[in-house]
Amino acid sequence: MVAILGCCDSTNPVRRDGGLPGSVPAPSPGALRAEDQLPRQRRSLTSEDRSAIAVGVTCGCSYAQIGAMIGRDKSVVCREVTRNRGPDGSYWAPVAHRAAHERRRRPKPVKLAANPGLCRRIEVAMDEGWSPGLIAAMLRHEHPGTSAAARMGRVSHETIYQALYVQTRGNLRADLHRQLSLKRSARKSRGSTGRGGSHTYDHALTISQRPAQVADRAVPGHWEGDLILGRGNRSAIGTLVERSTRFVILLHLPGRRHDAPSVAQAMITEMSKLPAHLRRSITWDRGSELADYVDIQLNLQAPVYFCDPHSPWQRGSNENTNRLLRFWFEKGTDLSTHTPDDLARIAATLNARPRPTLDLKTPTQALHELLANPPAA
Incomplete structure (x- = not known):
């Protein structure tokens, strides 16, 4: 397991110098900024990384200290802990690793496909001329919070658009796109205007x-x-x-x-x-x-x-x-x-x-x- 910069007393199983019993002493922050520091890598967190994060959180290390020891930015550690912290504020490495594995599964389940009541609510609102953005905003207002019930009661505007334009992405009516202001049956890329020459406005x-x-x-x-x-x-x-x-x-x-x-x-x-x-x-x-x-x-x-x-x-x-x-x-x-x-x-x-x-x-x-x-x- 990767050693963590510690800040715990002698009764803690994590050593005062930041390592675990029997592990190599942790280098100082200055040494981590030396020229021989490994370059940052864009990679997924491993189970060992999450175990190190769990030990660091337990002994009260800062996100910057934990990130330095596993070779990641402190923002990565912050997002990881925030995303996988339990209701009591604890962070458990096996639970976090399993949750991350489930989030990476593809194809992901579609919220609207399993929520016909929410589909009917969206259809009624769009029949009254509401835009997907307005519908999503009202659902967020009506279902605030982070509980599972609140999350199931709301969707983003992008989820609605995907249900309108991408097959098998939801159970909305097939003709519901006609209620949009532009009434398009397919999405149009912002880069597909096809207007204007490449050098016409170079000096404008x-x-x-x-x-x-x-x-x-x-x-x-x-x-x-x-x-x-x-x-x-x-x-x-x-x-x-x-x-x-x-x-x-x-x-x-x-x-x-x-x-x-x-x-x-x-x-x-x-x-x-x-x-x-x-x-x-x-x-x-x-x-x-x-x-x-x-x-x-x-x-x-x-x-x-x-x-x-x-x-x-x-x-x-x-x-x-x-x-x-x-x-x-x-x-x-x-x-x-x-x-x-x-x-x-x-x-x-x-x-x-x-x-x-x-x-x-x-x-x-x-x-x-x-x-x-x-x-x-």
């Missing part, structure tokens, strides 16, 4: 260079934008959202054209109607439709910042607004059928909707306040 401003005042929404005039795509990506509508007021501008792209020149021209035309203090910056995804960003910057006198690759959540206001706009612009439809008057009407409708983030004011009201009081803006 990135979101990390954006001023801090943009992030805290304290100053108006900072916009986020993207395209809503129609059936087969053959038609599109441009969307722009002002971060502080949530005011929406829709860009009409006629003739199913949503290439870079068309998007740039539509954006310049619409945003030129705004006063200069309300077009301070634009944040966009790295789609090829904004390859003419230099023209946009010169004409609007506003810098264009680009999100990190495959990171649409960095334009959170625009992503949330696009979800609301899908009420009118459903996926799989031809968006070129919408006229400029249609877009103006839909934008006005959305801008007249009260927003809890604005204390139930509408985006139109918030924008008018800024227009009526330019110094405050």
